[in-house]
Amino acid sequence: MTQDEMKQAVGQAAVERLLPHLDADSIVGVGTGSTANCFIDALAKHKLAFDGAVASSEATAERLKSHGITVYDLNGAPQLDFYVDGADESNENLELIKGGGAALTREKIVAAVAKTFICIADESKLVPVLGEFPLPVEVIPMARSHVAREIVRLGGDPVYREGCITDNGNVILDVYNMSIVNPKQLEADLNAIVGVVCNGLFAARPADVLLLGTPQGVRTIERS
Numbered sequence: 001m002t003q004d005e006m007k008q009a010v011g012q013a014a015v016e017r018l019l020p021h022l023d024a025d026s027i028v029g030v031g032t033g034s035t036a037n038c039f040i041d042a043l044a045k046h047k048l049a050f051d052g053a054v055a056s057s058e059a060t061a062e063r064l065k066s067h068g069i070t071v072y073d074l075n076g077a078p079q080l081d082f083y084v085d086g087a088d089e090s091n092e093n094l095e096l097i098k099g100g101g102a103a104l105t106r107e108k109i110v111a112a113v114a115k116t117f118i119c120i121a122d123e124s125k126l127v128p129v130l131g132e133f134p135l136p137v138e139v140i141p142m143a144r145s146h147v148a149r150e151i152v153r154l155g156g157d158p159v160y161r162e163g164c165i166t167d168n169g170n171v172i173l174d175v176y177n178m179s180i181v182n183p184k185q186l187e188a189d190l191n192a193i194v195g196v197v198c199n200g201l202f203a204a205r206p207a208d209v210l211l212l213g214t215p216q217g218v219r220t221i222e223r224s
């Protein structure tokens with residue numbers, strides 16, 4: 001099975017997991033990225049089974065709309081039972097690194113609101129320790145140098161993501177060489193730097209379920 005086929009398999013598996021819980025009033029939270037796109041395409045085949053979606057990025061909103069799925073503002077969505085999204089890395093505790101697609105802030109907001117966060121990924125994303133993937137940090141543009149200096153004090157090597165402006169009008173620093181032994185603590189420490197909008201560690205609110213694509217099929221890991 002190729003990596004693309006694994007992404008399609010987990011997108012389909014997420015839809016199958018959701019379907020029994022959806023009704024005409026359901027609004028689904030939808031993530032961003034190539035794996036989330038597989039989920040959107042699979043979900044669109046069942047668009048009569050639910051009301052609409054909340055999108056974690058402009059790109060996702062466009063893709064949902066192109067399938068004829070209604071996109072709601074999060075503030076107008078009374079309840080979000082599920083959020084489905086990919087990840088750049090996950091550990092066995094379902095703590096994640098996200099933000100490779102620069103949508104981390106809206107992704108974290110939608111994940112925070114949802115009752116259940118289902119992460120979908122191919123097996124390359126499961127790692128023993130987070131941090132091989134550079135950790136994205138969304139930063140207010142005028143604070144970029146200050147935040148970079150503070151991140152160096154925390155032991156990381158921040159690199160400005162050239163040419164990337166987030167949907168919120170901010171910039172991204174990708175942090176290399178961080179030893180992420182305590183994801184929750186690092187998430188809090190980064191958030192405490194003035195000028196940081198959000199960081200890509202999802203440890204305070206990890207995923208609840210990880211659907212992992214493997215050559216043998218979809219493996220399900222539930223957070224204990």
Ligand SMILES: O=C(CO)[C@H](O)[C@H](O)COP(=O)(O)O
Nearest residue numbers: 033034035086099100101103
């Ligand atoms: O966090 C994200 C976007 O901000 C994505 O979920 C993450 O980058 C994974 O993307 P893909 O499914 O394309 O590998």
